[in-house]
Amino acid sequence: MRFLGRVFVGCLALLLAIPCGAFVLGLGAMLDPVSREVLGSLGLVGLFEGLNDLASGIGPETILFALAAFARALFLLLVVPPVAMAVIGETLNWRSPAWYGAGTGLLTALVPWLARNAARAGDPQAFAQEGRITAILFLTGAASGLVYWLVAGRFGPRDGAV
Secondary structure (H helix, E strand, C coil): CHHHHHHHHHHHHHHHHHHHHHHHHHHHHHHCHHHHHHHHHHHHHHHHHHHHHHHHCCCHHHHHHHHHHHHHHHHHHHCHHHHHHHHHHHHHCCCCHHHHHHHHHHHHHHHHHHHHCCCCCCCHHHHHHHHHHHHHHHHHHHHHHHHHHHHHHCCCCCCCCC
């Protein structure tokens, strides 16, 4: 019975942590001037290109594939890191705020770097912009990890606490 209670509380905590991470990601993207400029230009360019593509006869399934790719990227950034850290933390009984906050933040920040398999060498300005995005992703993961800890980790049993 105790196991089912932990599973329920963990699922509830994830249902609260994931939207919190999405909120922090959106807020960070809007407050950072570089990200705001890139998102603004991509949004308008993408909208106009999508309308031009529809007018030229390209089917709406292409737009659906692009939306599916965007949803997959958001899933990898917002859902996978908190779930992975929650499963590891609950399995090993590690319930410290540092584990959930810093661990989820690091994992979220590493997702784009791991997806590319390496850092880009070259332009220092591009590297600085990637550093800003990495910082926003770290804050996104840290916020979702700490919300998870506040709901599920803080009051759990502390047999092997880190």
